[in-house]
Amino acid sequence: xxxxxxxxxxxxxxxxxxxxxxxxxxxxxxxxxxxxxxxxxxxxxxxxxxxxxxxxxxxxxxxxxxxxxxxxxxxxxxxxxxxxxxxxxxxxxxxxxxxxxxxxxxxxxxxxxxxxxxxxxxxxxxxxxxxxxxxxxxxxxxxxxxxxxxxxxxxxxxxxxxxxxxxxxxxxxxxxxxxxxxxxxxxxxxxxxxxxxxxxxxxxxxxxxxxxxxxxxxxxxxxxxxxxxxxxxxxxxxxxxxxxxxxxxxxxxxxxxxxxx
Amino acid sequence: xxxxxxxxxxxxxxxxxxxxxxxxxxxxxxxxxxxxxxxxxxxxxxxxxxxxxxxxxxxxxxxxxxxxxxxxxxxxxxxxxxxxxxxxxxxxxxxxxxxxxxxxxxxxxxxxxxxxxxxxxxxxxxxxxxxxxxxxxxxxxxxxxxxxxxxxxxxxxxxxxxxxxxxxxxxxxxxxxxxxxxxxxxxxxxxxxxxxxxxxxxxxxxxxxxxxxxxxxxxxxxxxxxxxxxxxxxxxxxxxxxxxxxxxxxxxxxxxxxxxxxxxxxxxxx
Ligand SMILES: Nc1ncnc2c1ncn2[C@@H]1O[C@H](COP(=O)(O)OP(=O)(O)O)[C@@H](O)[C@H]1O
Ligand SMILES: [Mg+2]
Numbered sequence: 030x031x032x033x034x035x036x037x038x039x040x041x042x043x044x045x046x047x048x049x050x051x052x053x054x055x056x057x058x059x060x061x062x063x064x065x066x067x068x069x070x071x072x073x074x075x076x077x078x079x080x081x082x083x084x085x086x087x088x089x090x091x092x093x094x095x096x097x098x099x100x101x102x103x104x105x106x107x108x109x110x111x112x113x114x115x116x117x118x119x120x121x122x123x124x125x126x127x128x129x130x131x132x133x134x135x136x137x138x139x140x141x142x143x144x145x146x147x148x149x150x151x152x153x154x155x156x157x158x159x160x161x162x163x164x165x166x167x168x169x170x171x172x173x174x175x176x177x178x179x180x181x182x183x184x185x186x187x188x189x190x191x192x193x194x195x196x197x198x199x200x201x202x203x204x205x206x207x208x209x210x211x212x213x214x215x216x217x218x219x220x221x222x223x224x225x226x227x228x229x230x231x232x233x234x235x236x237x238x239x240x241x242x243x244x245x246x247x248x249x250x251x252x253x254x255x256x257x258x259x260x261x262x263x264x265x266x267x268x269x270x271x272x273x274x275x276x277x278x279x280x281x282x283x284x285x286x287x288x289x290x
Numbered sequence: 291x292x293x294x295x296x297x298x299x300x301x302x303x304x305x306x307x308x309x310x311x312x313x314x315x316x317x318x319x320x321x322x323x324x325x326x327x328x329x330x331x332x333x334x335x336x337x338x339x340x341x342x343x344x345x346x347x348x349x350x351x352x353x354x355x356x357x358x359x360x361x362x363x364x365x366x367x368x369x370x371x372x373x374x375x376x377x378x379x380x381x382x383x384x385x386x387x388x389x390x391x392x393x394x395x396x397x398x399x400x401x402x403x404x405x406x407x408x409x410x411x412x413x414x415x416x417x418x419x420x421x422x423x424x425x426x427x428x429x430x431x432x433x434x435x436x437x438x439x440x441x442x443x444x445x446x447x448x449x450x451x452x453x454x455x456x457x458x459x460x461x462x463x464x465x466x467x468x469x470x471x472x473x474x475x476x477x478x479x480x481x482x483x484x485x486x487x488x489x490x491x492x493x494x495x496x497x498x499x500x501x502x503x504x505x506x507x508x509x510x511x512x513x514x515x516x517x518x519x520x521x522x523x524x525x526x527x528x529x530x531x532x533x534x535x536x537x538x539x540x541x542x543x544x545x546x547x548x549x550x551x552x553x554x555x556x557x558x559x560x
Contacts (some may be wrong), residue, residue, distance in 0.1 A: 195392050266387045269345045273382075274452065275375045275404035277368065283399050283412065 031174045059136040061189045067111030069188035081185045088177040097173045111188050121187070122180045220223065292355070293321040293330035295456055295487055296342055301351035303337060304373045304545075311337040313512045319453075324482055326498040326520070327491040329508030332533040335491035336383055339458050342489065343380040346370075376405050381456035383491075385441035389433035394425065394444050397433055401452040407428070422477065435557050446474070450481075457481055459490040463497050475500045495535065499524055507533060537551065 063070060069077060084100065091097050108118045186194065298317040302486050306311040312334045319325055322357040327335050340346045341353060343366050345372070353360045355374065369468060379401070382388040391397040402412045420426045423443040428436065433444060442462070449457065459478070461473045471494075472497055478501050492498060498505060498520060505523045509515040515533065530536045 166464050263387065266382075266384070267390050269389065270382055270388050271342070271400075273345060273375065273380050274401035275372065275406075275450065276400075277371070277404070281403045283396060283403065283409070 062111070062113050063190045064245070065112045067113070067188065069111040069184065074189055075200050077189065078185060078194070078197050078201070085178045085181050088174055088181070091174075092170070094170055094173055097177055101173070101177045101180065103182060104177060108180075108184055110182070113184075113187055114213050118180075118183070118187070122176070122183045158166045184187075197222060295319050295321050295355065297352075297354040298341075299352045299354075301341065301348040301353060301485060302340065303346060303348050310512055312341070314351070315416070315462075315513055317506065317514070319487065321487055321527075322485055324478075324488045324501055324503045325487060325490070326345045326502035326505045327489070328493065328495070328498060328505060328535060329491075330493075330510065333508035334512040335508055338458055339380060339460050339489070339491055342456075342458055343378055344374060345380075372405060375401075375455055376452065378456045378458065379449035379452045379457040381446050381449045381460060383464070385438075385445040387450065388445040389441060392432065393429065394420075394431050394433050394436075395429040397444060398425075398448045399427075400450050401448060405452060414452065415451045419447040422450060424473075438465045439467065442466060442474075443470070445514060446477070452495060454486070456489065457488040459488070461492050462490060462494065463494045471497070493532075493535065495524060507535075509533060 072080075084104075086096055088100050093098070105115065105118070109115060189197075296319040298315050300310055301311075301315040303312040310451075315338065316335075327338060329335055337346065341348065344355070344360055346458065347353075347361055356377065356546070358364060360374075365374065389397045391400055395416065399412050399416045402415045407415070420429060423446055425440065425447055428440060428444065433441065438445065442465075446459075446462070447450050457478070462474055462478075466474065475497065478488055478490075482501075488501065490501070502520045504517070506514050506517045507518050507523060507529075516529070526537065
């Protein structure tokens with residue numbers, strides 16, 4: 030797997046492009062933990078998803094901060110028993126938390142959203158906001174909930190192979206067309222990442238090591254357009270490939286999926 | 291009724307009305323034949339194969355398949371299209387396009403499933419096709435993460451599972467190692483012995499020699515410049531050179547430079 034650190038030389042644009050690419054590749058390809066012999070990996074995917082789903086539901090319903098904390102502890106313990114390094118796990122989940130929190134938790138602390146006892150007044154651009162203790166409490170609760178549910182979701186996705194995950198979605202009555210679309214998006218994302226990487230490689234080998242900053246911007250813009258049209262053409266070709274093997278717009282799936290014969 | 295599978299009559303086709311891809315192609319393919327379409331890059335080979343598989347249609351001229359005119363209208367009928375797709379299978383040039391399912395198992399089963407075979411039959415076909423290519427151990431893998439050779443084998447298996455009468459292959463040996471090429475050749479020959487018609491596009495003259503009995507040569511004008519028996523065309527070095535299928539190439543053997551056509555045709559050691 031290509032790591033960003035190995036791309037130290039090269040322009041800023043190139044570096045951030047490749048960093049994004051390697052993140053996509055890693056996110057779509059990373060199945061190392063899914064094939065380890067841990068606790069979660071040993072569970073049947075259907076049972077695992079159902080259990081995690083119930084735990085997520087519990088986290089959403091619970092109103093007590095301490096109980097949610099307990100649930101979070103349970104999640105970390107499960108990660109530990111599944112041989113996932115705890116720092117890696119925390120990093121993976123904590124990336125998402127600020128994003129979610131910013132949009133949901135911050136507005137909640139103000140009196141207009143959560144009326145109650147005023148703790149402090151703040152003035153931003155002439156607007157006076159009052160922070161309430163109820164607001165703070167519900168914000169804390171929200172952050173705790175988000176952290177716990179995201180962690181649980183990341184736990185399943187890390188310990189289950191993607192193909193299995195998609196297959197079990199089908200068992201829960203998620204329409205096949207939806208699952209198929211998701212898995213195809215997933216595949217495009219991967220091909221897209223590989224394509225960007227190859228184009229960068231090709232340019233680099235022709236132009237030299239560094240793409241000048243100014244030209245770099247142009248090159249990125251041109252290539253994004255190019256990649257778009259390529260991806261578009263590819264989806265047309267894939268559709269033809271499906272037609273060739275009898276697809277008529279009505280997906281069917283294999284029953285009795287036998288494993289490890 | 292004759293037993294011609296495909297009859298092409300003055301077929302013209304261009305992409306987006308601007309990029310010509312076939313300019314006046316006439317062709318007759320009989321049942322059980324082994325046809326090779328050869329020609330340099332961009333001479334319309336892939337387009338022709340897509341045309342034979344009913345994926346693109348001529349703008350001028352006519353294609354007949356199994357005695358019936360093959361056009362959009364004919365294939366719009368579900369019965370017709372199912373019958374046609376059960377009889378004709380196409381292995382695409384790009385295996386990444388051909389394989390679009392989350393697992394190899396589903397990809398191989400895709401054809402039989404969508405062509406209306408019962409689940410039991412689908413499982414049987416899945417088993418037979420994956421065994422004949424030796425890809426049973428890959429069934430639970432994700433197709434796009436396989437090696438080039440593995441992808442190609444799975445792509446071929448996904449078409450063999452349909453058990454079509456006509457197998458169309460687009461550059462089936464490109465990028466494969468010699469052992470895998472041999473495996474593909476044996477598979478094609480064996481399918482032909484069971485009565486299957488083989489149509490393939492390739493630049494691999496060794497493959498042509500090993501498999502084909504009839505050869506069509508396409509030129510940059512995007513039409514057939516010559517057709518005939520395999521031996522007749524393959525041993526005409528000047529002709530092949532003219533059409534970019536081999537090139538003269540200087541070699542140094544024991545400090546002695548001499549020149550001979552490349553692809554080392556007819557010098558194969560086995
Ligand atoms: N999707 C497409 N859009 C436009 N032009 C195309 C497309 N596909 C192929 N062509 C053009 O059609 C011609 C024949 O292409 P193709 O059938 O792929 O040739 P070959 O398989 O012999 O390399 C080429 O000139 C190519 O540029
Ligand atoms: Mg081609």
